Amino acid sequence: MxxxxxxxxxxxxxxxxxxxxxxxxxxxxxxxxxxxxxxxxxxxxxxxxxxxxxxxxxxxxxxxxxxxxxxxxxxxxxxxxxxxxxxxxxxxxxxxxxxxxxxxxxxxxxxxxxxxxxxxxxxxxxxxxxxxxxxxxxxxxxxxxxxxxxxxxxxxxxxxxxxxxxxxxPACRAPYRSLLQTFLLQNRATFCSDCQRRLHVNPLRVFDCKVERCQKIIENAPMLLDSxxxxxxxxxxxxxxxxxxxxxxxxxxxxxxxxxxxxxxxxxxxxxxxxxxxxxxxxxxxxxxxxxxxxxxxxxxxxxxxxxxxxxxxxxxxRSEPQRSPLVFLAILGDQAKQEGFLITQQLRSHGIEAEMDYARHSLKSQMRRADKLAAHYVVILGDEEMAAGAAQLRDMQSKQQSSIPLDGLVPLLKEIIRNGDATAAKN
RNA sequence: GUGGGUGUAGCUCAAUAGGUUAGAGCACUGGGUUGUGGCCCCAGAGGCUGUCGGUUCAAGUCCGAUCACUCACCCCA
Incomplete structure (x- = not known):
């Protein structure tokens, strides 16, 4: 089909x-x-x-x-x-x-x-x-x-x-038009076929013909600006x-x-x-x-x-590419973490932070690759260990610095970190 | 409406004078000992070669038609 x-x-x-x-x-x-x-x-x-x-x-x-x-x-x-x-x-x-x-x-x-x-x-x-x-x-x-x-x-x-x-x-264009037309008719035979047609339909158009021959003739034509x-x-x-x-x-x-x-x-x-x-x-x-x-x-x-x-x-x-706002990517390992990560993702978004998570059960490696492709600024890693500890891993993708960030109050804290990160980035 | 060019994987392109199972790079998926991105290595998936017809033992390749895209003319943003 x-x-x-x-x-x-x-x-x-x-x-x-x-x-x-x-x-x-x-x-x-x-x-x-x-x-x-x-x-x-x-x-x-x-x-x-x-x-x-x-x-x-x-x-x-x-x-x-x-x-x-x-x-x-x-x-x-x-x-x-x-x-x-x-x-x-x-x-x-x-x-x-x-x-x-x-x-x-x-x-x-x-x-x-x-x-x-x-x-x-x-x-x-x-x-x-x-x-x-x-x-x-x-x-x-x-x-x-x-x-x-x-x-x-x-x-x-x-x-x-x-x-x-x-x-x-209209008052001054009409007389000019017939003036121009008379001039063009004198040279009628020399014009290209397109201009032959323009000559009758819309004589002014002869001016923007690209044929050199026509341009040559028109050089001596009366100009509208003069009349x-x-x-x-x-x-x-x-x-x-x-x-x-x-x-x-x-x-x-x-x-x-x-x-x-x-x-x-x-x-x-x-x-x-x-x-x-x-x-x-x-x-x-x-x-x-x-x-x-x-x-x-x-x-x-x-x-x-x-x-x-x-x-x-x-x-x-x-080629002047615009810059993007910071993106947080959530890498998820395990079902329990997925549930928690889902909520965090939505909360980040509702607080004005662009966030993306992995909905399939990909390996951490492939999730990291994806985060990289998306040019994520931060990755929040959330697995069973983090769930048990009550704190996720926060990785800064540029500096490769990784630290622990408590799940409780994670969204406001992350918001703060991003704001500061932006402030220092803006100065540089 | 008129003329030129081009149609092969998602993208950019290969495929000797027609000759086996149509290849590569990028992108995609997985992997390279427990859960860590860019580089590298391995593997996988992905195509009725735009479509229809003709020539031939044999067509991605040659011929015709058709469609699409593209550039140009006319004109315009």
Whole structure:
């Protein structure tokens, strides 16, 4: 009988990997909360229309990457390909603009895109997401990127660069788009087949084509940054100066184009060259018209998403293993000792000490081996002799020092020993 | 959706030009005189060689199909 496999591109995160996730999630929580963000959790499944309306009908995500299907009543549903749309929807639905405290949100969870998986790209992947509504001040754009930097620094991530750009507003982007299109059409024949197609569908995308031939032509193309309107120009200049004041390094990348239609003005990406074909660890930007377009109040918005898998892949390359809390292992010999050891194990745990015992009747040697494999700090040896004497043997696995420890009051005493052991270890 | 690469033990990999009972390291279990870890030694367990079909006296090895994984394109986190 053939065993059942997980769905392509959807991965199990096993216990030996989970500490990476917990570390990233815990760091994210503490930092985002400091910056005033509050967690929000929305369903992974939404009406298809939410995404097609927000992300854009002609984007790749909506055209070919969504997990979409009809439910039993024939309603079209989609597994979320990104988080912003859902959070905006929830904000509108619960009329959160009436709540003076609800402005900054964050969320983590799985996203789904139907693509061929490869390094750093999966059909189910996880994002850390932050969104702010109703603040147009460029100060916030800078603050958001600064927060991102603090977060990545806290994790000890190196080798990434912040790229920023401005996409202008609908008012200045439309004229530019036709300007660019005219330019591209003049060189039409020279472009690769992909760009021939982009030329019509989304001319801006020609900018991030990897074909050298196309890059050559595009060098002389009119740049969006040169043709954005006065207001957008001022906004972008302000963002840059705030970033400078926060000593946050960035590169202006006038060719950076994002894959979702709703972005306006400031956009940014965290770029790396250590993830194979993938270069974006995270990205985001302003989306001032989205809330209104989804039927809500006309509030501005800005946010970012970080790919957890990609972030963790990078952290793993840097190999910074976290340290574990001390573990006590109980080596048991004999039935009577097993009964007593069982109780002690539970008591240790209930007092906040990680403890493990041997439930099978293994030899002391094999139990010691196991304790070693588990990297136990202490082993409590409990056999018939100890039961008779009313005192167990306590072995410090590092120093190999072994002493007698009375069964009566063993848990508080052990707790004390561990605390002192930690104190001296911390000094060294 | 398109192209390349790879499928042998839990993991990493061997197996001469097709040729007996498919091996090794790590991991796992037990043991190396009474109840003491890491190193060392011994033993054990663990495989329908991804699946199906074809060629052959003989297929892990050659051919075809299929599935899976992987890398890349498109695009993105």
């Amino acid at each position: 053939e065993s059942i496999q997980a769905i392509k591109g959807m991965n199990d995160i096993l216990p030996d990997q989970i500490h990476w996730w917990q570390r990233v999630e815990n760091t994210a929580r503490s930092i985002l909360e400091n910056f005033g963000y509050r967690e929000i959790r929305t369903p992974v499944l939404e009406k298809t229309e939410l995404f097609s309306r927000s992300i854009g009908e002609n984007t790749d995500i909506v055209e070919k990457e969504m997990y979409t299907f009809a439910d039993r009543k024939g309603e079209w549903l989609t597994l979320r390909p990104e988080a912003t749309a859902s959070i905006v929807r929830a904000f509108i639905q619960h009329n959160l603009q009436a709540d003076p405290l609800a402005r900054k949100f964050y969320s983590t969870g799985p996203m789904f895109r139907y693509e061929r998986p490869q390094k750093g790209r999966y059909r189910q992947f996880h994002q850390l997401d932050a969104e702010v509504f109703g603040v147009e001040d460029p100060m916030l754009d800078a603050e958001l990127m600064y927060m991102l930097r603090v977060f990545l620094e806290q994790l000890g991530l190196s080798g990434v660069v912040l790229h920023i750009n401005s996409l202008g507003c 954005i309107c006065e207001d957008c120009r001022d906004h972008f200049a302000a963002v840059r100066s705030y970033l400078d004041r926060l000593q946050t390094d960035y590169e202006i990348n006038p060719r950076m184009v994002r894959g979702l239609d709703y972005y306006t003005r400031t956009t940014f990406e965290i770029i790396t060259d250590r993830l194979g074909a993938q270069n974006a660890v995270g990205g985001g930007g302003r989306y001032d018209g989205l809330m209104r377009d989804l039927g809500g109040p006309d509030l501005s918005g800005i946010g970012f998403a970080i790919g957890m898998e990609r972030l963790i892949l990078l952290l793993q390359q840097q």
